[in-house]
Amino acid sequence: MELGKPIRTVTAEPVERRASEPVTKPKVPVGPWTLPTTPTR
Amino acid sequence: MDAPDYADALIGWRVWLVVETTAGLRLGSVIHDHVWEPGVPATAVCRERHAAPDPACTCGIHAAHEPATALPYLRGRNDPGTIGRVLGRVLLWGTVVEHEQGWRAQHARPFELWLPPQLDGLESAYRATARAASSVGGSA
Numbered sequence: 001m002e003l004g005k006p007i008r009t010v011t012a013e014p015v016e017r018r019a020s021e022p023v024t025k026p027k028v029p030v031g032p033w034t035l036p037t038t039p040t041r
Numbered sequence: 042m043d044a045p046d047y048a049d050a051l052i053g054w055r056v057w058l059v060v061e062t063t064a065g066l067r068l069g070s071v072i073h074d075h076v077w078e079p080g081v082p083a084t085a086v087c088r089e090r091h092a093a094p095d096p097a098c099t100c101g102i103h104a105a106h107e108p109a110t111a112l113p114y115l116r117g118r119n120d121p122g123t124i125g126r127v128l129g130r131v132l133l134w135g136t137v138v139e140h141e142q143g144w145r146a147q148h149a150r151p152f153e154l155w156l157p158p159q160l161d162g163l164e165s166a167y168r169a170t171a172r173a174a175s176s177v178g179g180s181a
Contacts (some may be wrong), residue, residue: 001055001103001104001105001110001111001114001143002110002142003103003105003110003140003141003142003143003144003145004140004141004142004143005140005141006096006138006139006140006145007139007140007141008138008139009094009096009136009137009138009139010045010046010047010136010137010139011043011045011046011047011135011136011137012045012046012047012049012050012051012133012134012135012137012146013045013047013048013134013135014048014049014050014134
């Protein structure tokens with residue numbers, strides 16, 4: 001198909017596709033977690 | 042990952058062959074020997090073995106901004122097994138080279154087909170994915 005001259009190269013990624021990508025887990029475990037302290041009155 | 046230039050697929054116009062296969066009627070590319078299976082995104086491959094589309098090449102899945110650019114491909118000599126040609130709109134995503142009158146894309150999927158009544162069966166085969174822009178990135 002005759003499309004004329006190339007103008008630029010772009011990326012098009014549907015939002016749903018990006019949302020479905022697996023979330024990368026951190027290599028270094030975070031924590032240890034500490035429970036929040038209950039404020040004393 | 043860098044943010045994409047477009048957060049959705051682009052939509053262009055193209056013409057497909059309608060070909061008879063052992064699995065039934067299917068869409069086929071006019072220029073290349075490629076059958077578009079329902080629900081399976083088409084992915085561009087270049088015979089020069091570089092990533093497609095490349096700005097300096099002509100590879101990629103072609104689609105036009107305007108239907109008038111694609112219309113001439115509705116006419117042409119068909120091989121045996123080709124029963125006709127149809128005009129339609131196609132979703133384009135991934136790496137896309139923008140041209141003055143259209144695009145060359147890395148991935149594509151039929152979005153909307155204009156079919157004569159005798160090809161209603163073909164439309165039903167693609168209906169699950171044509172018009173389903175929200176599922177363009179899925180594997181179904």
